[in-house]
Amino acid sequence: MKVIVVAIVVGLAIMMMEPTQATIDCEKLKLALSPCLQYLTGITTDPSPACCNGMETLKSSTPTQDDRRAACQCLKDAAAQFPIREDRAKALPQSCGVEVGVPISKDIKCSERQKHITIYTYQNIIIKVVAVAIVAGLAIMMMCMMEPTQAKIDCLNLKLALYPCLEYLTDFAEKPCHDCCKGMKTIKSSTPTRDDRRAACQCLKEGIARIPIIEDRAKALPQKCSVEVGVPISKDINCNE
Numbered sequence: 574m575k576v577i578v579v580a581i582v583v584g585l586a587i588m589m590m591e592p593t594q595a596t597i598d599c600e601k602l603k604l605a606l607s608p609c610l611q612y613l614t615g616i617t618t619d620p621s622p623a624c625c626n627g628m629e630t631l632k633s634s635t636p637t638q639d640d641r642r643a644a645c646q647c648l649k650d651a652a653a654q655f656p657i658r659e660d661r662a663k664a665l666p667q668s669c670g671v672e673v674g675v676p677i678s679k680d681i682k683c684s685e686r687q688k689h690i691t692i693y694t695y696q697n698i699i700i701k702v703v704a705v706a707i708v709a710g711l712a713i714m715m716m717c718m719m720e721p722t723q724a725k726i727d728c729l730n731l732k733l734a735l736y737p738c739l740e741y742l743t744d745f746a747e748k749p750c751h752d753c754c755k756g757m758k759t760i761k762s763s764t765p766t767r768d769d770r771r772a773a774c775q776c777l778k779e780g781i782a783r784i785p786i787i788e789d790r791a792k793a794l795p796q797k798c799s800v801e802v803g804v805p806i807s808k809d810i811n812c813n814e
Contacts, residue, residue, distance in 0.1 A: 612661060613665065615658055662677040731760055736756070737749075743784065758798075758800050771813065
């Protein structure tokens with residue numbers, strides 16, 4: 574009964590909210606395109622399947638022009654952290670066969686893109702309300718049924734915290750940047766228990782699986798940042814040990 578009530582409340586709340594013009598998840602888009610870094614920085618000659626899957630995610634996540642403008646700014650900020658090649662960035666949609674309509678560039682002015690007003694039909698609103706209400710209800714049911722776990726990490730946030738370190742880990746920078754070391758502190762504060770650190774180890778291991786990091790740099794990173802995190806960063810480590 575409580576599940577149904579919460580689902581209805583969520584649905585009504587969404588119906589009452591004013592529609593926003595841009596509803597992108599910037600962190601999701603950055604993670605989706607992280608496998609493209611090898612191609613964008615000239616390490617590989619072709620984008621990987623994971624990269625092109627990320628381009629598909631970018632396309633499906635930006636249906637409106639305002640979404641695309643917001644995504645443009647999101648990716649522009651992300652690209653500023655890496656030595657990407659502009660020619661590769663421009664060729665990426667064609668190389669993947671995915672026309673996304675979102676430029677990936679450090680220099681583009683995303684705000685100059687034409688403003689677009691999203692039109693919401695009554696039918697679309699009802700469909701969205703029903704869908705979200707169902708999802709909310711199922712999510713609550715799943716949460717009630719799940720046994721409490723000892724590890725409570727946010728894998729997405731940990732991957733994003735490590736994101737600025739990729740330039741150092743892939744040998745594009747001689748030392749980790751300020752944002753990288755700040756990210757290491759985030760990883761440390763987010764993993765207070767042994768179970769948290771084990772889960773974070775597995776999370777980051779999967780996050781760097783497709784990135785050509787240099788293992789000795791990964792091992793040296795905590796010392797370089799003067800942050801002893803207790804979470805190894807490696808593709809080969811057994812996190813369960």
